[in-house]
Amino acid sequence: MWPVLEQVLKVYARFPPKLYCPRVNPKVQLSLEAFNKYFRWPGRPVIIPFSSLASLGFGTRAVPMSELKSLYPLSEDAPPIAFVANGMSLNFSSAQFAQAIDSLSKDLPVSREQNLRNYPRNMLVPDTALKHLGVDAPPFLRRGDMKPATLWFGPTAANANTEMHSDPGDNWACMITGAKQFSILAPTEYYALRPRCQSADLDGLCYAREDSNNKITVTVNEGEMLYLPAGWFHAVHNIRPSVMVNYWSVSVAEQVGMLRGVSGLAHFAN
Numbered sequence: 001m002w003p004v005l006e007q008v009l010k011v012y013a014r015f016p017p018k019l020y021c022p023r024v025n026p027k028v029q030l031s032l033e034a035f036n037k038y039f040r041w042p043g044r045p046v047i048i049p050f051s052s053l054a055s056l057g058f059g060t061r062a063v064p065m066s067e068l069k070s071l072y073p074l075s076e077d078a079p080p081i082a083f084v085a086n087g088m089s090l091n092f093s094s095a096q097f098a099q100a101i102d103s104l105s106k107d108l109p110v111s112r113e114q115n116l117r118n119y120p121r122n123m124l125v126p127d128t129a130l131k132h133l134g135v136d137a138p139p140f141l142r143r144g145d146m147k148p149a150t151l152w153f154g155p156t157a158a159n160a161n162t163e164m165h166s167d168p169g170d171n172w173a174c175m176i177t178g179a180k181q182f183s184i185l186a187p188t189e190y191y192a193l194r195p196r197c198q199s200a201d202l203d204g205l206c207y208a209r210e211d212s213n214n215k216i217t218v219t220v221n222e223g224e225m226l227y228l229p230a231g232w233f234h235a236v237h238n239i240r241p242s243v244m245v246n247y248w249s250v251s252v253a254e255q256v257g258m259l260r261g262v263s264g265l266a267h268f269a270n
């Protein structure tokens, strides 16, 4: 079980989660204070257009598929794709990336040969690789408070979808290209969903059933970021071939925004 679950549920018992996910108006500039006050500290999901973060110095922008292809032109003699997906590979070559983009642009399904997936998927990427794409880290937390960026290529084939699960850290998921549908459920559903947790340590990844009347379904489009507080369950479907970069806060209790927000209140401390 996720070690901070009981504390999170205690906060939600006092301040119940809202069963919708708002979208910030692209004409509004979101301040760090407003983000913390309305979303991170109460533990509420929100969709934020990249443009609403310009005044915080966030330069990430949408990169449509056609532009992605011209950023990474395909070369004739590129080596075969060898991404170790669902793993933590730091090997990242532009030539291989170009091949993966070419396949993604044709919406080819993910290969499951040898239990590996051929696309960059749940793959750690060095910041230098993201610079070419113009991706900045979300402006809400310090570098040391977040894990390295993770890259997800998603064709629309069913085996590229992700089952309902929860992660132990806060999540900022930036849709660079294409679109995904997120079906999300609050941590208050934990016991009803009967999750199977992978480990009892701080990793805290839990897979769960999907059937609940309290599911919120949102589409995250290219040029938008979904903020999903720690412990929220989510199933993810690519509704257009997509490239997403996400950042998790490191998964210790004091990095979970909601617990940080209430840490001054004695009655939540134990």
Ligand SMILES: O=C(O)CCC(=O)C(=O)O
Pocket: 152, 154, 160, 161, 162, 167, 171, 173, 180, 234, 236, 237, 244, 246
């Ligand atoms: O995009 C996906 O398939 C899964 C993403 C995900 O689970 C996450 O960002 O936590």
